[in-house]
Amino acid sequence: MIPAAFEYHRPTNMDDVIALLTKHGDDARVMAGGHSLIPMMKLRMAEIPHLIDLQDIGGLQDITIHGQRVTLGAMVTQHELINHAALTEVAPILRETALQIADPQVRYMGTVGGNVANGDPGNDMPGLMQCLDAQINLAGPNGARSVAARDYYEAAYMTAREDDEVLVSVSFDSPKSGYAYEKQKRKIGDYATAAAAVTLTKDGGTVASASIAMTNLSDVPVWSEGAGAALIGTRCDADALKAAVEAMLGDIDPTEDNRGPVAFKRHVAGVILKRAITRAWDRA
Template sequence: MIPATFEYHRPDSVPGAISLLQQHGDDARVVAGGHSLIPMMKLRMAAPGHLIDLQGIADLRGVEVGDTIRIGALTTQSEILAHAGLAEAAPILIEAARQIADPQVRNLGTLGGNVANGDPGNDMPALMMCLDASFALAGPDGTREVAAREFYEAPYVTAREEEEILTAVSFARPPRGHAYEKQKRKIGDYATAAAAVLIAADGGRVTSASVAMTNLADVPVFSAAAGAALVGTDCGPDAVRTAVAAMQGDIDPVEDNRGPVEFKRHVAGVILARAIARAWSRA
Protein backbone atom coordinates (compact mmCIF):
# COMPACT_ATOMS: atom_id res chain seq x y z
CA MET A 1 0.00 0.00 0.00
CA ILE A 2 2.83 2.36 -0.85
CA PRO A 3 2.50 4.52 -3.97
CA ALA A 4 5.15 4.71 -6.63
CA THR A 5 7.51 7.69 -6.54
CA PHE A 6 6.06 11.05 -7.61
CA GLU A 7 6.92 14.73 -7.56
CA TYR A 8 4.67 16.90 -5.41
CA HIS A 9 3.57 20.36 -6.58
CA ARG A 10 1.47 22.91 -4.76
CA PRO A 11 0.63 25.84 -7.03
CA ASP A 12 -1.16 28.87 -5.57
CA SER A 13 -3.20 29.82 -8.62
CA VAL A 14 -5.31 28.18 -11.30
CA PRO A 15 -2.98 29.39 -14.10
CA GLY A 16 -0.06 27.98 -12.12
CA ALA A 17 -1.75 24.60 -11.90
CA ILE A 18 -2.62 24.66 -15.59
CA SER A 19 0.93 25.45 -16.56
CA LEU A 20 2.12 22.46 -14.53
CA LEU A 21 -0.44 20.32 -16.37
CA GLN A 22 0.86 21.64 -19.68
CA GLN A 23 4.41 20.94 -18.65
CA HIS A 24 3.88 17.34 -17.52
CA GLY A 25 1.00 16.23 -19.73
CA ASP A 26 -0.56 12.88 -18.90
CA ASP A 27 2.18 12.16 -16.36
CA ALA A 28 0.49 14.67 -14.03
CA ARG A 29 -2.71 14.46 -12.00
CA VAL A 30 -4.39 17.11 -9.90
CA VAL A 31 -5.50 16.17 -6.42
CA ALA A 32 -8.05 17.93 -4.24
CA GLY A 33 -9.21 15.90 -1.20
CA GLY A 34 -7.32 12.84 -2.41
CA HIS A 35 -9.94 10.35 -1.35
CA SER A 36 -10.23 8.75 -4.76
CA LEU A 37 -6.79 9.31 -6.23
CA ILE A 38 -4.57 8.51 -3.23
CA PRO A 39 -6.04 5.01 -2.67
CA MET A 40 -5.60 4.32 -6.39
CA MET A 41 -1.99 5.40 -6.09
CA LYS A 42 -1.45 3.23 -3.02
CA LEU A 43 -2.78 0.27 -4.98
CA ARG A 44 -0.48 1.36 -7.82
CA MET A 45 -3.47 1.40 -10.13
CA ALA A 46 -2.52 5.04 -10.72
CA ALA A 47 1.10 6.11 -10.78
CA PRO A 48 1.34 9.76 -11.82
CA GLY A 49 4.86 11.10 -11.92
CA HIS A 50 3.62 14.52 -10.82
CA LEU A 51 0.93 15.22 -8.27
CA ILE A 52 -0.49 18.72 -8.37
CA ASP A 53 -2.13 19.60 -5.08
CA LEU A 54 -4.87 22.19 -5.54
CA GLN A 55 -5.27 22.95 -1.82
CA GLY A 56 -3.18 26.12 -2.07
CA ILE A 57 -5.52 27.78 -4.58
CA ALA A 58 -7.90 30.16 -2.79
CA ASP A 59 -9.93 30.80 -5.96
CA LEU A 60 -11.26 27.24 -5.85
CA ARG A 61 -13.03 27.82 -2.55
CA GLY A 62 -16.26 29.51 -1.64
CA VAL A 63 -20.01 29.04 -1.93
CA GLU A 64 -22.36 31.62 -3.45
CA VAL A 65 -26.08 31.24 -2.96
CA GLY A 66 -28.41 33.36 -5.08
CA ASP A 67 -30.84 32.45 -7.82
CA THR A 68 -27.89 30.50 -9.08
CA ILE A 69 -25.80 28.50 -6.67
CA ARG A 70 -22.07 28.33 -7.28
CA ILE A 71 -19.77 26.07 -5.30
CA GLY A 72 -15.99 26.16 -5.57
CA ALA A 73 -14.37 22.86 -6.47
CA LEU A 74 -12.39 22.57 -3.24
CA THR A 75 -15.51 22.81 -1.05
CA THR A 76 -15.54 19.69 1.12
CA GLN A 77 -18.58 17.55 1.76
CA SER A 78 -18.40 18.66 5.41
CA GLU A 79 -18.45 22.32 4.38
CA ILE A 80 -21.52 21.61 2.26
CA LEU A 81 -23.20 19.95 5.23
CA ALA A 82 -22.40 22.89 7.49
CA HIS A 83 -23.54 25.60 5.06
CA ALA A 84 -26.82 27.16 6.22
CA GLY A 85 -27.50 28.86 2.87
CA LEU A 86 -27.16 25.60 0.97
CA ALA A 87 -29.40 23.80 3.43
CA GLU A 88 -32.12 26.32 2.66
CA ALA A 89 -31.54 26.66 -1.09
CA ALA A 90 -30.60 23.14 -2.12
CA PRO A 91 -31.43 20.65 0.62
CA ILE A 92 -30.93 17.73 -1.77
CA LEU A 93 -27.22 18.51 -1.67
CA ILE A 94 -27.23 18.10 2.08
CA GLU A 95 -29.22 14.89 1.89
CA ALA A 96 -26.75 13.42 -0.59
CA ALA A 97 -23.57 14.66 1.11
CA ARG A 98 -24.68 13.13 4.38
CA GLN A 99 -24.74 9.72 2.71
CA ILE A 100 -21.23 9.93 1.31
CA ALA A 101 -18.69 7.75 3.10
CA ASP A 102 -18.03 8.80 6.71
CA PRO A 103 -17.16 12.04 8.55
CA GLN A 104 -13.40 11.58 8.12
CA VAL A 105 -13.74 11.22 4.37
CA ARG A 106 -16.25 14.07 4.17
CA ASN A 107 -13.82 16.33 6.01
CA LEU A 108 -11.34 15.99 3.15
CA GLY A 109 -13.33 14.83 0.13
CA THR A 110 -14.34 17.70 -2.13
CA LEU A 111 -17.27 18.34 -4.43
CA GLY A 112 -14.93 19.08 -7.31
CA GLY A 113 -13.00 15.87 -6.90
CA ASN A 114 -16.17 13.87 -6.52
CA VAL A 115 -17.65 15.12 -9.80
CA ALA A 116 -14.42 15.42 -11.83
CA ASN A 117 -13.00 11.97 -11.19
CA GLY A 118 -15.61 10.27 -13.35
CA ASP A 119 -16.13 7.37 -10.97
CA PRO A 120 -19.66 6.00 -11.58
CA GLY A 121 -19.79 5.03 -7.89
CA ASN A 122 -19.57 8.64 -6.71
CA ASP A 123 -22.83 10.21 -5.56
CA MET A 124 -22.45 13.81 -6.68
CA PRO A 125 -22.28 13.21 -10.46
CA ALA A 126 -25.83 11.84 -10.70
CA LEU A 127 -27.03 14.57 -8.39
CA MET A 128 -25.42 17.22 -10.59
CA MET A 129 -27.10 15.70 -13.64
CA CYS A 130 -30.39 15.75 -11.78
CA LEU A 131 -29.82 19.45 -10.93
CA ASP A 132 -28.79 20.16 -14.52
CA ALA A 133 -25.62 21.67 -13.09
CA SER A 134 -22.83 23.18 -15.10
CA PHE A 135 -19.13 22.57 -14.53
CA ALA A 136 -16.59 25.35 -15.03
CA LEU A 137 -13.43 24.04 -16.70
CA ALA A 138 -10.40 26.30 -16.71
CA GLY A 139 -7.75 25.59 -19.31
CA PRO A 140 -4.90 27.28 -21.16
CA ASP A 141 -7.39 29.13 -23.37
CA GLY A 142 -9.69 30.34 -20.60
CA THR A 143 -12.76 28.91 -18.90
CA ARG A 144 -15.63 27.06 -20.50
CA GLU A 145 -18.84 25.66 -19.07
CA VAL A 146 -19.94 22.06 -19.68
CA ALA A 147 -23.31 20.69 -18.62
CA ALA A 148 -23.10 17.84 -16.12
CA ARG A 149 -25.45 15.91 -18.39
CA GLU A 150 -22.84 16.14 -21.16
CA PHE A 151 -19.78 15.57 -18.99
CA TYR A 152 -19.58 11.83 -18.36
CA GLU A 153 -18.38 9.69 -21.27
CA ALA A 154 -17.05 6.44 -19.81
CA PRO A 155 -15.62 5.28 -16.46
CA TYR A 156 -13.04 7.90 -15.47
CA VAL A 157 -13.37 9.51 -18.89
CA THR A 158 -15.06 12.91 -18.98
CA ALA A 159 -15.36 15.95 -21.21
CA ARG A 160 -12.53 17.56 -19.24
CA GLU A 161 -9.39 17.97 -21.35
CA GLU A 162 -6.05 16.90 -19.88
CA GLU A 163 -4.91 20.48 -19.38
CA GLU A 164 -8.14 21.62 -17.76
CA ILE A 165 -9.12 21.91 -14.12
CA LEU A 166 -12.69 21.78 -12.87
CA THR A 167 -12.96 24.96 -10.83
CA ALA A 168 -16.62 25.27 -9.82
CA VAL A 169 -20.06 23.80 -10.04
CA SER A 170 -23.15 25.93 -10.56
CA PHE A 171 -26.85 25.25 -10.86
CA ALA A 172 -30.16 27.03 -10.60
CA ARG A 173 -31.99 26.94 -7.29
CA PRO A 174 -33.86 23.63 -7.47
CA PRO A 175 -37.58 23.05 -6.78
CA ARG A 176 -38.70 22.12 -3.28
CA GLY A 177 -39.55 18.49 -3.99
CA HIS A 178 -36.33 16.55 -3.58
CA ALA A 179 -34.81 13.28 -2.42
CA TYR A 180 -31.52 11.46 -2.61
CA GLU A 181 -32.18 7.83 -1.71
CA LYS A 182 -29.24 5.45 -1.42
CA GLN A 183 -28.89 1.80 -0.59
CA LYS A 184 -25.43 0.74 0.52
CA ARG A 185 -23.99 -2.26 2.30
CA LYS A 186 -22.31 -0.28 5.03
CA ILE A 187 -20.81 3.06 5.94
CA GLY A 188 -18.12 4.05 3.50
CA ASP A 189 -19.54 1.98 0.68
CA TYR A 190 -20.53 3.10 -2.77
CA ALA A 191 -24.20 2.81 -3.63
CA THR A 192 -25.73 -0.51 -4.51
CA ALA A 193 -28.31 1.79 -6.07
CA ALA A 194 -29.08 5.44 -5.51
CA ALA A 195 -31.61 7.85 -6.97
CA ALA A 196 -31.68 11.64 -7.13
CA VAL A 197 -35.14 13.09 -7.73
CA LEU A 198 -36.32 16.70 -8.04
CA ILE A 199 -40.00 17.53 -8.47
CA ALA A 200 -41.80 20.82 -8.95
CA ALA A 201 -45.55 20.74 -8.51
CA ASP A 202 -48.51 23.03 -8.96
CA GLY A 203 -52.10 22.31 -8.10
CA GLY A 204 -51.43 18.73 -7.15
CA ARG A 205 -49.69 17.89 -10.42
CA VAL A 206 -46.03 17.53 -11.30
CA THR A 207 -44.92 20.41 -13.48
CA SER A 208 -41.33 19.26 -13.88
CA ALA A 209 -39.33 16.27 -12.71
CA SER A 210 -35.73 15.23 -12.95
CA VAL A 211 -34.31 11.76 -12.23
CA ALA A 212 -30.71 10.54 -12.12
CA MET A 213 -29.18 7.30 -10.83
CA THR A 214 -25.84 6.43 -9.21
CA ASN A 215 -23.67 3.33 -9.78
CA LEU A 216 -26.08 1.56 -12.08
CA ALA A 217 -24.07 1.86 -15.29
CA ASP A 218 -20.48 2.66 -16.17
CA VAL A 219 -21.42 6.34 -15.99
CA PRO A 220 -23.98 8.19 -13.88
CA VAL A 221 -27.39 7.96 -15.55
CA PHE A 222 -29.75 10.88 -16.19
CA SER A 223 -33.11 9.38 -17.11
CA ALA A 224 -35.05 12.00 -19.04
CA ALA A 225 -37.77 9.43 -19.73
CA ALA A 226 -38.28 8.71 -16.04
CA GLY A 227 -38.69 12.42 -15.29
CA ALA A 228 -41.05 12.87 -18.22
CA ALA A 229 -43.19 9.98 -17.01
CA LEU A 230 -43.98 11.94 -13.86
CA VAL A 231 -44.88 15.27 -15.42
CA GLY A 232 -48.60 15.98 -15.31
CA THR A 233 -49.26 13.18 -12.82
CA ASP A 234 -49.86 13.17 -9.07
CA CYS A 235 -47.05 10.63 -8.61
CA GLY A 236 -49.60 7.88 -8.13
CA PRO A 237 -48.72 4.20 -8.40
CA ASP A 238 -49.12 4.04 -12.18
CA ALA A 239 -46.93 7.07 -12.75
CA VAL A 240 -44.25 5.70 -10.44
CA ARG A 241 -44.38 2.34 -12.19
CA THR A 242 -43.98 4.04 -15.57
CA ALA A 243 -41.09 6.15 -14.30
CA VAL A 244 -39.36 3.13 -12.77
CA ALA A 245 -39.74 1.16 -16.00
CA ALA A 246 -38.34 4.09 -17.96
CA MET A 247 -35.39 4.39 -15.60
CA GLN A 248 -34.75 0.65 -15.83
CA GLY A 249 -34.52 1.09 -19.57
CA ASP A 250 -31.74 3.63 -19.11
CA ILE A 251 -29.51 1.86 -16.58
CA ASP A 252 -27.06 -0.92 -17.31
CA PRO A 253 -25.72 -2.34 -14.04
CA VAL A 254 -23.03 -5.00 -13.83
CA GLU A 255 -22.60 -7.81 -11.34
CA ASP A 256 -20.14 -7.20 -8.50
CA ASN A 257 -19.89 -8.00 -4.79
CA ARG A 258 -23.01 -5.92 -4.18
CA GLY A 259 -25.03 -8.42 -6.16
CA PRO A 260 -26.11 -9.68 -9.55
CA VAL A 261 -27.68 -7.57 -12.29
CA GLU A 262 -31.23 -8.73 -11.63
CA PHE A 263 -30.97 -7.69 -7.99
CA LYS A 264 -29.57 -4.29 -8.85
CA ARG A 265 -32.28 -3.58 -11.40
CA HIS A 266 -34.94 -4.53 -8.87
CA VAL A 267 -33.41 -2.50 -6.08
CA ALA A 268 -32.95 0.48 -8.40
CA GLY A 269 -36.69 0.41 -8.94
CA VAL A 270 -37.45 0.20 -5.22
CA ILE A 271 -35.02 3.02 -4.44
CA LEU A 272 -36.40 5.27 -7.18
CA ALA A 273 -39.99 4.67 -6.07
CA ARG A 274 -39.01 5.65 -2.54
CA ALA A 275 -37.17 8.73 -3.76
CA ILE A 276 -40.15 9.82 -5.85
CA ALA A 277 -42.49 9.36 -2.89
CA ARG A 278 -40.27 11.44 -0.65
CA ALA A 279 -39.67 14.15 -3.23
CA TRP A 280 -43.40 14.35 -3.96
CA SER A 281 -44.18 14.65 -0.26
CA ARG A 282 -41.90 17.72 -0.16
CA ALA A 283 -43.00 19.28 -3.46
Protein backbone atom coordinates in the same frame (compact mmCIF):
# COMPACT_ATOMS: atom_id res chain seq x y z
CA MET B 1 -0.20 0.17 -0.17
CA ILE B 2 3.11 1.88 -0.97
CA PRO B 3 2.91 4.34 -3.88
CA ALA B 4 5.60 4.73 -6.51
CA ALA B 5 7.78 7.84 -6.36
CA PHE B 6 6.21 11.12 -7.50
CA GLU B 7 6.94 14.83 -7.58
CA TYR B 8 4.70 16.91 -5.36
CA HIS B 9 3.71 20.36 -6.61
CA ARG B 10 1.80 22.93 -4.63
CA PRO B 11 1.22 26.00 -6.80
CA THR B 12 -0.52 29.10 -5.47
CA ASN B 13 -2.39 30.20 -8.56
CA MET B 14 -4.36 28.57 -11.34
CA ASP B 15 -2.01 29.77 -14.09
CA ASP B 16 0.79 27.75 -12.52
CA VAL B 17 -1.49 24.72 -12.29
CA ILE B 18 -2.37 24.97 -15.97
CA ALA B 19 1.32 25.48 -16.82
CA LEU B 20 2.25 22.30 -14.93
CA LEU B 21 -0.51 20.35 -16.63
CA THR B 22 0.57 21.63 -20.03
CA LYS B 23 4.18 20.77 -19.36
CA HIS B 24 3.65 17.26 -17.97
CA GLY B 25 0.55 16.24 -19.88
CA ASP B 26 -0.67 12.79 -18.95
CA ASP B 27 2.06 12.48 -16.29
CA ALA B 28 0.39 15.10 -14.08
CA ARG B 29 -2.85 15.05 -12.12
CA VAL B 30 -4.41 17.61 -9.84
CA MET B 31 -5.48 16.56 -6.37
CA ALA B 32 -8.30 18.08 -4.34
CA GLY B 33 -9.12 16.04 -1.20
CA GLY B 34 -7.10 13.08 -2.45
CA HIS B 35 -9.65 10.49 -1.38
CA SER B 36 -9.91 8.86 -4.77
CA LEU B 37 -6.47 9.50 -6.19
CA ILE B 38 -4.25 8.68 -3.21
CA PRO B 39 -5.71 5.19 -2.65
CA MET B 40 -5.31 4.48 -6.36
CA MET B 41 -1.67 5.56 -6.14
CA LYS B 42 -1.10 3.45 -3.03
CA LEU B 43 -2.53 0.43 -4.81
CA ARG B 44 -0.27 1.33 -7.76
CA MET B 45 -3.32 1.32 -9.97
CA ALA B 46 -2.51 4.92 -10.83
CA GLU B 47 1.07 6.04 -11.33
CA ILE B 48 1.24 9.83 -11.23
CA PRO B 49 4.78 11.20 -11.65
CA HIS B 50 3.57 14.76 -10.95
CA LEU B 51 0.95 15.36 -8.31
CA ILE B 52 -0.43 18.88 -8.18
CA ASP B 53 -2.06 19.79 -4.86
CA LEU B 54 -4.79 22.43 -5.26
CA GLN B 55 -5.15 23.40 -1.63
CA ASP B 56 -3.21 26.67 -1.90
CA ILE B 57 -5.21 27.97 -4.87
CA GLY B 58 -7.47 30.79 -3.74
CA GLY B 59 -11.15 30.95 -4.54
CA LEU B 60 -11.79 27.23 -4.89
CA GLN B 61 -13.21 26.86 -1.39
CA ASP B 62 -16.17 29.21 -1.85
CA ILE B 63 -19.87 28.50 -1.72
CA THR B 64 -21.65 31.38 -3.46
CA ILE B 65 -25.37 31.90 -3.70
CA HIS B 66 -26.77 34.65 -5.97
CA GLY B 67 -30.53 34.48 -5.92
CA GLN B 68 -31.31 30.99 -7.12
CA ARG B 69 -27.86 30.42 -8.64
CA VAL B 70 -25.51 28.32 -6.56
CA THR B 71 -21.81 27.88 -7.28
CA LEU B 72 -19.69 25.41 -5.37
CA GLY B 73 -15.92 25.74 -5.60
CA ALA B 74 -14.06 22.54 -6.42
CA MET B 75 -12.33 22.46 -3.04
CA VAL B 76 -15.51 22.71 -0.96
CA THR B 77 -15.52 19.62 1.25
CA GLN B 78 -18.53 17.41 1.85
CA HIS B 79 -18.31 18.44 5.48
CA GLU B 80 -18.54 22.15 4.63
CA LEU B 81 -21.39 21.46 2.30
CA ILE B 82 -23.32 19.61 5.00
CA ASN B 83 -22.84 22.40 7.51
CA HIS B 84 -23.59 25.40 5.26
CA ALA B 85 -26.93 26.73 6.47
CA ALA B 86 -27.63 29.05 3.53
CA LEU B 87 -26.90 26.30 1.03
CA THR B 88 -29.15 23.88 2.89
CA GLU B 89 -31.84 26.55 2.79
CA VAL B 90 -31.78 26.94 -1.01
CA ALA B 91 -30.71 23.40 -1.99
CA PRO B 92 -31.31 20.89 0.80
CA ILE B 93 -30.74 17.96 -1.56
CA LEU B 94 -27.00 18.73 -1.45
CA ARG B 95 -26.90 18.08 2.26
CA GLU B 96 -29.11 15.00 1.99
CA THR B 97 -26.75 13.56 -0.62
CA ALA B 98 -23.49 14.51 1.08
CA LEU B 99 -24.61 12.88 4.33
CA GLN B 100 -24.76 9.59 2.46
CA ILE B 101 -21.23 9.86 1.07
CA ALA B 102 -18.52 7.86 2.85
CA ASP B 103 -18.13 8.65 6.56
CA PRO B 104 -17.40 11.79 8.62
CA GLN B 105 -13.62 11.37 8.44
CA VAL B 106 -13.64 11.11 4.67
CA ARG B 107 -16.11 13.99 4.38
CA TYR B 108 -13.70 16.31 6.17
CA MET B 109 -11.28 15.80 3.29
CA GLY B 110 -13.37 14.72 0.29
CA THR B 111 -14.40 17.55 -2.02
CA VAL B 112 -17.24 18.36 -4.39
CA GLY B 113 -14.74 18.89 -7.20
CA GLY B 114 -13.00 15.59 -6.73
CA ASN B 115 -16.27 13.74 -6.50
CA VAL B 116 -17.63 15.37 -9.66
CA ALA B 117 -14.44 15.47 -11.72
CA ASN B 118 -13.16 11.94 -11.40
CA GLY B 119 -15.85 10.12 -13.38
CA ASP B 120 -16.02 7.29 -10.86
CA PRO B 121 -19.44 5.68 -11.42
CA GLY B 122 -19.71 5.04 -7.69
CA ASN B 123 -19.57 8.72 -6.76
CA ASP B 124 -22.84 10.31 -5.70
CA MET B 125 -22.35 13.93 -6.80
CA PRO B 126 -22.27 13.28 -10.57
CA GLY B 127 -25.80 11.88 -10.61
CA LEU B 128 -26.98 14.70 -8.40
CA MET B 129 -25.40 17.27 -10.70
CA GLN B 130 -27.14 15.69 -13.68
CA CYS B 131 -30.43 15.77 -11.82
CA LEU B 132 -29.89 19.48 -11.08
CA ASP B 133 -28.78 20.17 -14.67
CA ALA B 134 -25.57 21.70 -13.29
CA GLN B 135 -22.84 23.32 -15.30
CA ILE B 136 -19.31 22.09 -14.75
CA ASN B 137 -16.86 24.95 -14.99
CA LEU B 138 -13.38 24.22 -16.29
CA ALA B 139 -10.21 26.30 -16.56
CA GLY B 140 -7.60 25.48 -19.18
CA PRO B 141 -4.82 26.93 -21.30
CA ASN B 142 -7.41 28.42 -23.65
CA GLY B 143 -9.43 30.02 -20.86
CA ALA B 144 -12.61 28.99 -19.11
CA ARG B 145 -15.47 26.92 -20.45
CA SER B 146 -18.52 25.17 -19.08
CA VAL B 147 -19.94 21.76 -19.83
CA ALA B 148 -23.38 20.53 -18.83
CA ALA B 149 -23.15 17.76 -16.26
CA ARG B 150 -25.49 15.75 -18.48
CA ASP B 151 -22.82 15.87 -21.25
CA TYR B 152 -19.76 15.57 -19.06
CA TYR B 153 -19.48 11.82 -18.39
CA GLU B 154 -18.34 9.62 -21.29
CA ALA B 155 -17.35 6.36 -19.62
CA ALA B 156 -15.94 5.18 -16.30
CA TYR B 157 -13.21 7.68 -15.39
CA MET B 158 -13.55 9.30 -18.83
CA THR B 159 -15.04 12.81 -18.98
CA ALA B 160 -15.29 15.81 -21.26
CA ARG B 161 -12.46 17.46 -19.32
CA GLU B 162 -9.19 17.65 -21.28
CA ASP B 163 -5.97 16.54 -19.56
CA ASP B 164 -4.76 20.14 -19.28
CA GLU B 165 -8.01 21.43 -17.80
CA VAL B 166 -9.01 21.81 -14.16
CA LEU B 167 -12.53 21.59 -12.76
CA VAL B 168 -12.86 24.82 -10.75
CA SER B 169 -16.53 24.82 -9.75
CA VAL B 170 -20.05 23.58 -10.42
CA SER B 171 -23.11 25.84 -10.77
CA PHE B 172 -26.80 25.13 -10.75
CA ASP B 173 -30.15 26.72 -10.03
CA SER B 174 -31.56 25.73 -6.71
CA PRO B 175 -34.22 23.06 -7.10
CA LYS B 176 -37.52 24.76 -6.38
CA SER B 177 -39.68 22.19 -4.76
CA GLY B 178 -39.65 18.50 -3.88
CA TYR B 179 -36.39 16.64 -3.68
CA ALA B 180 -34.88 13.39 -2.44
CA TYR B 181 -31.63 11.50 -2.59
CA GLU B 182 -32.22 7.85 -1.75
CA LYS B 183 -29.32 5.44 -1.52
CA GLN B 184 -28.96 1.79 -0.62
CA LYS B 185 -25.51 0.69 0.48
CA ARG B 186 -24.08 -2.27 2.34
CA LYS B 187 -22.48 -0.26 5.11
CA ILE B 188 -21.33 3.21 5.99
CA GLY B 189 -18.68 4.33 3.55
CA ASP B 190 -19.85 2.10 0.73
CA TYR B 191 -20.74 3.08 -2.79
CA ALA B 192 -24.38 2.71 -3.75
CA THR B 193 -25.96 -0.59 -4.61
CA ALA B 194 -28.42 1.80 -6.18
CA ALA B 195 -29.14 5.48 -5.61
CA ALA B 196 -31.64 7.94 -7.04
CA ALA B 197 -31.69 11.75 -7.15
CA VAL B 198 -35.11 13.24 -7.71
CA THR B 199 -36.35 16.81 -7.93
CA LEU B 200 -39.84 17.77 -8.94
CA THR B 201 -42.26 20.68 -8.89
CA LYS B 202 -45.98 20.56 -8.36
CA ASP B 203 -48.61 22.67 -10.05
CA GLY B 204 -52.30 22.33 -9.28
CA GLY B 205 -51.89 19.00 -7.59
CA THR B 206 -49.87 17.32 -10.31
CA VAL B 207 -46.22 17.14 -11.26
CA ALA B 208 -45.18 20.11 -13.41
CA SER B 209 -41.55 19.16 -13.87
CA ALA B 210 -39.32 16.33 -12.72
CA SER B 211 -35.71 15.35 -13.05
CA ILE B 212 -34.31 11.94 -12.17
CA ALA B 213 -30.75 10.62 -12.13
CA MET B 214 -29.36 7.29 -10.94
CA THR B 215 -25.98 6.44 -9.40
CA ASN B 216 -23.73 3.39 -9.80
CA LEU B 217 -26.09 1.60 -12.15
CA SER B 218 -24.01 2.07 -15.30
CA ASP B 219 -20.43 3.08 -16.08
CA VAL B 220 -21.64 6.69 -15.95
CA PRO B 221 -24.35 8.44 -13.95
CA VAL B 222 -27.69 8.05 -15.67
CA TRP B 223 -30.02 11.02 -16.12
CA SER B 224 -33.27 9.38 -17.14
CA GLU B 225 -35.22 11.89 -19.16
CA GLY B 226 -37.98 9.34 -19.70
CA ALA B 227 -38.39 8.64 -16.01
CA GLY B 228 -38.88 12.34 -15.28
CA ALA B 229 -41.27 12.75 -18.19
CA ALA B 230 -43.36 9.82 -16.98
CA LEU B 231 -44.27 11.79 -13.87
CA ILE B 232 -45.41 15.00 -15.59
CA GLY B 233 -49.08 15.63 -15.08
CA THR B 234 -49.47 12.79 -12.60
CA ARG B 235 -50.04 12.69 -8.86
CA CYS B 236 -47.18 10.24 -8.44
CA ASP B 237 -49.68 7.44 -8.02
CA ALA B 238 -48.83 3.78 -8.43
CA ASP B 239 -49.17 3.83 -12.20
CA ALA B 240 -46.95 6.90 -12.52
CA LEU B 241 -44.31 5.36 -10.29
CA LYS B 242 -44.42 2.20 -12.34
CA ALA B 243 -44.04 4.12 -15.58
CA ALA B 244 -41.12 6.13 -14.21
CA VAL B 245 -39.39 2.97 -12.99
CA GLU B 246 -39.90 1.28 -16.34
CA ALA B 247 -38.42 4.25 -18.17
CA MET B 248 -35.46 4.32 -15.75
CA LEU B 249 -34.84 0.59 -16.14
CA GLY B 250 -34.54 1.17 -19.87
CA ASP B 251 -31.71 3.63 -19.25
CA ILE B 252 -29.55 1.88 -16.67
CA ASP B 253 -27.07 -0.89 -17.35
CA PRO B 254 -25.76 -2.29 -14.04
CA THR B 255 -23.12 -4.98 -13.83
CA GLU B 256 -22.70 -7.77 -11.30
CA ASP B 257 -20.26 -7.18 -8.46
CA ASN B 258 -20.02 -8.06 -4.76
CA ARG B 259 -23.15 -6.01 -4.11
CA GLY B 260 -25.13 -8.55 -6.10
CA PRO B 261 -26.26 -9.76 -9.51
CA VAL B 262 -27.88 -7.60 -12.20
CA ALA B 263 -31.44 -8.77 -11.46
CA PHE B 264 -31.09 -7.71 -7.83
CA LYS B 265 -29.64 -4.33 -8.74
CA ARG B 266 -32.39 -3.62 -11.25
CA HIS B 267 -35.03 -4.56 -8.70
CA VAL B 268 -33.47 -2.41 -6.00
CA ALA B 269 -33.05 0.49 -8.44
CA GLY B 270 -36.81 0.40 -8.98
CA VAL B 271 -37.57 0.26 -5.25
CA ILE B 272 -35.15 3.06 -4.47
CA LEU B 273 -36.52 5.25 -7.24
CA LYS B 274 -40.11 4.76 -6.07
CA ARG B 275 -39.10 5.73 -2.56
CA ALA B 276 -37.21 8.78 -3.77
CA ILE B 277 -40.10 9.97 -5.92
CA THR B 278 -42.57 9.42 -3.09
CA ARG B 279 -40.43 11.42 -0.68
CA ALA B 280 -39.88 14.23 -3.21
CA TRP B 281 -43.62 14.32 -3.91
CA ASP B 282 -44.42 14.52 -0.21
CA ARG B 283 -41.99 17.42 0.15
CA ALA B 284 -43.20 19.31 -2.95
